[in-house]
Amino acid sequence: MRDLLKSLNELSDSAEFQVSWYLKDLASGATANRRGDVAVPSASTRKISIMMAALAAVHAGKLSLDQKVTIDARFQDNDSGTFQHLTPGFWITLRDAMVMMIIVSDNTCTGHVVDLVGLANVQRYTEAVGLTGTVHRYGIPPKTGADNTLDRVTRRSRPAWSARRRSAASASTSCPGRSSRPGSRRSCRSAPRSRTRPERATAATTTPGSSSRKSGRSAS
Numbered sequence: 106m107r108d109l110l111k112s113l114n115e116l117s118d119s120a121e122f123q124v125s126w127y128l129k130d131l132a133s134g135a136t137a138n139r140r141g142d143v144a145v146p147s148a149s150t151r152k153i154s155i156m157m158a159a160l161a162a163v164h165a166g167k168l169s170l171d172q173k174v175t176i177d178a179r180f181q182d183n184d185s186g187t188f189q190h191l192t193p194g195f196w197i198t199l200r201d202a203m204v205m206m207i208i209v210s211d212n213t214c215t216g217h218v219v220d221l222v223g224l225a226n227v228q229r230y231t232e233a234v235g236l237t238g239t240v241h242r243y244g245i246p247p248k249t250g251a252d253n254t255l256d257r258v259t260r261r262s263r264p265a266w267s268a269r270r271r272s273a274a275s276a277s278t279s280c281p282g283r284s285s286r287p288g289s290r291r292s293c294r295s296a297p298r299s300r301t302r303p304e305r306a307t308a309a310t311t312t313p314g315s316s317s318r319k320s321g322r323s324a325s
Contacts, residue, residue, distance in 0.1 A: 106130055110137050142237060149185070149210045151241060156203050158230035163199075170200040174217050174286050183245050188210025212245050219244035 110128070117124035117139055125140040150245040162168040188211050197205075202218055205211040219227060228241045 106135060114139065124294075131266070138265075142238070147239065151285070152206050152210065152215055153238075154231045154234075154236065154239065154241070155215065155219055155227055156207060158227040159199070159203060161219050161230055162222050162226070165173070168199060168221060170198065172199050173222070174199050174202045174214075176213065179215070180213045180216035180220075181215070183212035186213055187216075189229060216245040294312035 106128075113126065117126070120185070123140065125138075125143055125145060127138040127141040129136045129137070140297045159168065163170055173196045175196045176188060176191065181191075181193060183189050185203065186209050188205065197214075199218070199221065202214040205214040206218055206323045224241060224244055231239050231241060
């Protein structure tokens with residue numbers, strides 16, 4: 106375990122952002138952590154405990170993996186996954202809902218799974234397995250920006266990007282095709298004036314690959 110901790114810390118030290126982790130050796134009971142007591146937004150890592158709570162309910166005979174889950178429009182107002190774009194009213198199995206929740210981080214399926222298990226039961230399961238610092242507040246988190254306070258999101262697992270990484274991301278967005286490495290001397294040149302007719306100017310000067318969707322949302 107000593108060698109593992111050394112490797113983990115070396116990897117964490119070399120990262121350009123803060124890294125948090127907790128480790129427990131199930132054979133010996135030994136534990137170790139790096140910033141393990143620092144609360145951070147969990148984003149979609151919360152779905153692991155939701156899945157485990159659902160499987161515990163299946164094991165207890167309260168739910169069945171083969172039971173039908175009818176896709177309801179009230180769970181489609183979200184920004185992650187594919188089921189938000191489908192016509193509601195069709196059904197899938199609970200097993201498939203959990204599969205989609207995990208492999209594509211589908212929030213519509215997540216909402217249905219939490220609804221079946223019960224948010225309070227998800228929280229109780231999470232605390233029962235030792236994750237006492239984790240707080241589940243929603244079935245589907247509300248659409249909000251990246252700078253929300255911890256009392257508005259499910260908290261714990263994933264640290265936010267460092268200011269340096271966010272700055273580099275902003276540079277690459279504002280200057281497509283240019284280097285975003287710190288200290289780079291390359292700079293953006295002003296785009297040549299468009300000679301298209303006025304009504305087409307906006308379309309002609311739009312950066313290829315750009316999107317009208319607001320940035321800063323993480324899959325949850």
